[in-house]
Amino acid sequence: MEPVQPARLVSSRSHIHSGGFQVTELFFEVPKNYAHPRDGTIRLFARSITRHEKTIPGLSKPAAAADEPRKPYMVYLEGGPGFGGPEPRGHPLSNRALDAGYNVLYVDYRGTGMSNPLHTDLILNQGDVHHQVEYLKLFRADSIVRDLEAIRLCLTNSWEPAYQPWSLFGQSFGGFVCLTYLSKHPHSLREVFMTGGLAPVKRHPIQVYSALYHKVIDRNNAYYAKYPEDEPSVLKIAHHLSQHPGSSGLPLPGGGTLTLTRFLALGIAFGSHGGLDAVHNLILKLVSDLDQFGYLTTPTLMAVEREVPLDSNPIYAILHESIYCLSTGIVSNWAALRAASKFDHQFPHLAPPPDPARWTPPNHGKRLYFTGEMIFPQLFDTYPTLRPLKPAAEALATHAEWAEDLYDEEQLRRNQVPVYAVSYIDDMYVDIEAARETAALVRGIKVHETNQLHHNALRAKGDEVLGMLFRLRDDTLD
Template sequence: MATSGPAILDIPPAKLISSKSHVVPGQLLVTELFFQVPIDYVAGGTITLFARRVTKHEVPIFPPDDEPAPKPYLVFLEGGPGFGNREPQDHPLTRPALARGYQLLLLDHRGVGLSTPVSNDMLTLVPGGPDAQANYLGLMRQDNTVRDCEAVRKCLTENWPERKRPWSIFGQSYGGFISLSYLSMHPEGLREVFLTGGLAPVGKTPDQVYQATFNRTLERNEAYYAKFPEDVDTVREIATHIESKGGSIPLPSGGVLTVPRLLTMGIAFGGHGGFDNVHSTLLHLKASLEQFGFLTRASLVPLEGWTPFDTNIIYAILHEAIYCDGPGTTSSWSAYRVGKALESFPWLTPDFSVASTSGPLNFSGEMIFPLHFETYPELKPLTEVSQKLAERDDWPALYDQEKLRNNKVPVYAASYVDDMYVEYEFAKDTASLIKGTKVFETNAMYHSALRAKSDEVLQNLFSLRDDVMD
């Protein structure tokens, strides 16, 4: 693991390319912002970033005598990696943030959303073939996202008084990983940090991460089959049908359904309502088989969009890289190696057949395997690139543990005891590492609680900030 922190570079202000505002029903004034920043803060080149700034739309009876003072920024950092922000009117943080006196900035991370989004076609424009494409993708991790945030902050607060220029950030899941890198690299840019399911496993190797999350996933499988015991036979019936068709069934949008791909649906087990969503999809597939003897297009469409890797490829191709903290750390398909060694996941071995097993077929969780690059049409051309990233051993450092131990920025975190994606025991270690961290812990919520139980989560988080402990 890394012995020193991330490189601290001189960050120039982002260049504001365009700014367009419009009013959204519900009294929201939304400003769409495009910025230009370096693609590589050492070697140069440029990339475009996109953000939406949200304030309350007000119509005063009398025109104000003076220009009102700007409200402090709260920047939301989405999870993933690989996902852009939803529309402000649909975001769980919008109204609570505005009610507490912030203006909200929904910043799409580089390579996702509208921030020069990465796709297979886009990567063909990167000259130099797979090596250059792998290098380009390597610039999409949390260290450079921190630098992007700093560049945008300097741009947006350029004319503000110095003491008001630091801003607040709110990291959900992987957004929390970015937040901890931010504390390691540029704490001077931060006023406060809010985290939900985002206490990253600082100091842990990729193998340690997946050993822990596979254990959590097994617990969730047991709970799933306890709730839907009939699905033990349903899953085996669908898997047997897939094998009877040569092991793969074409999907409507060009990918293929294999038994392993079917069993990756367990990624949903870590969120509220995930069990029911998986069961509903399986029920649809089972009904199609029983009524027609084949899987209809209508039954396959929901399944192929289960994990949107064809539109959000960074999630698949960089997922293990976000755990590689510094030179000497390589992922080497960590989840695949760890899972393949477990008796509970025999379908990860090449010679697997349904008939050779009995009992429940366990689903995997938030893990990426080489098989994903065989079954998703957008990922298949990137097989060589993904292998290069899996073998890379010179990743830049992501965290500075010494800085985190001496942290001076208030950190308020929601941590979920039964989190299937971010191991709770590792999260506790990280919370203990970061000086000044206050944590709300619960075993009554899952990783997606910011969306599923937003009022409760946000009330507890802001209470951590506002309440006094003697």
Template structure:
């Protein structure tokens, strides 16, 4: 079992409100929390959030008691995917309308290190010292620290609330679901209900097991891509050949390598991902064909597809989300599993442990031409050579990959006796969260109700908002005979 921890309420530093189109009242909140909740002398961080309520003008002005009740509606806290991403503006958020219509106050919290919550960036890390000091600092930015921040904020915001309103609901998308399961493990007493979309984390699996499963889905998505766009077999190889021979730079200053090109496979598992990758490849190939180089417009568009430079936590801490406890090191699991697969899967030959010069020569009339497979949500050591923001973090990332004394993220005993209702949407064709492992987790968390579908992808919350939210609230509100 995980040891219980007493959390001090966060300190509210600022609160400002304004009205935005859509009849939304947005209150911007800044809090102070400890860097290390177990060592209050280790320094502090700022946590930023936006509280969203409906702005209306009632026909009959509310009394003071009615106004107080209106502004003390129960909270629904949205936990963003990632790791490493802050929240979008409330008026652009898919959850805003549903949350407000159902009587919640929506809270969009940026995790520590993301958005406006003391964001991680290389220049700031450099002020902390060398790679070891930077690694020690980054160890405080996983889900175990994130949920302590959230609980501290809850204690602050609900300090004068009636007991019936002190608990709050949480909604975790993707990695946000991982965070939600950590919250259920550590502070279930603070939770009323939990909603998950594509976020049933593989709580019983190692990083190596996770990537072994995920590569299978990545290969399937590559096969689907080349079935839809068979002409891109040759295009991708020609672009890769150009990169291999010319070693060009992208507009942001990073090296445009073959590994970086194939990394846009990150998009393969999202709604519209196949078409997005095709459009990108088409533009790159046509630039090379027409001009003999890649234009700034094409290069800049490409850079935005994999946000390692702007959201470095996404790269440097990604594999650590699968290390649940001491004795487990991530050890570049995606790369290790990929190298093994490359021995039998020609499409992944670029990951081979014994690199050989790729033979890009081909004839458009060839029927046996082997496509180069894109990777998925995988981080490789080579990424720390071609992204400017990551270059100076390479030694730090190596230390984190070898670190094997991580605290536990999940308490399986606590999850097995869980009493907080959990409502989850799970996607059979999910390329980022293996469906079999998701089913395993649903069984491991007592009281979980699941809507499972094979006609939606990981980003369905954004692509098919009404359908997903409708199914989740049916799980909560409807009755099964």
């Protein structure tokens, strides 16, 4: 494959915001397919944020004179896959990184946010299922890293060489992208920070999910220990949903359906600070409807719809398991569903009964377990924008011909880039043992492990997490 060329800057507009921020909105153009650059382009969006330097007319001048050093970039990489970058003014990284001397760049990955966002019609317009799969493969981490490198070249090509490398900050899936970047373009990086993002670079999809179910079960037990009254409430809701069996489900206001599988997928929140409380509040709302009216009201069903928004983030559903397909020859084959068979006592609703449409929840006294960050094929039947994409998702689940490896283990073993990571021992989304395997692989990495924080700690307890990371960078061991 040819070396990455600088992205073309399409537009740049800057605005001064309250708090002294100057936000610049940037659109770039890059090849849709780096292996075949003549196949067309896609547009990428990013926001850079810096301090607005005030001047007094006639007495002072802006500091960004042409002959003065430029502030290096720190690039924030969001979790996912399938989610765009956050609004920078409200993100905890912004002030801390600006105070530390960086300009911060928040990038929407290709297919997300305002970067050529993937939607149902766009995917279907690629042609038959084969062409849809080939198109969707262009939105994995290997292409994302090339996009980032193209943007870096565009923004820093005129800078002195010492200032051209930039720093990465990867949250969750953003850490996975960092490891791919370290594998493919290490000389472009000054340093790398990661939170909850030590990807399982040595494990296949079935191994990943088999490990994660243990954490999901632990968090279910913590939930029911905190809210024991929810055990009969969850069963009551499940029995109500069983009156709409199979894939038909209870109609939702947005055109989807609420099935038992989609309802129990609310457990994805258990891995976050405040997640147990959020699910409890929703269960309370659902069972309150049933007690008062005997049915679920429109406002309550709309609240359920908002919790796992796969309609607006199709990449998360379609390409989720592919982030664990490390190299050619590896297939996911609905690994989360297959791994559930090892835990059929906790997740019997995922086991294939003789007639799924006739399966009903157990009687009182039997606990129902929520699932976590898992995608199941039957979920595609419950979201209106995902239903037409189910054939492509099924094809991707059995796909093995990936363009290239996501990670280069040999390069990671000889890594020279400073890497700092916060790793969560009780992380429900990234297994701690797999994270430790990866940390042992990356030469020179410094890791802070804690059992006091959950996966979304960067958002929930940003000062604490950022303090840990910058201490790893600044404190030396003698």
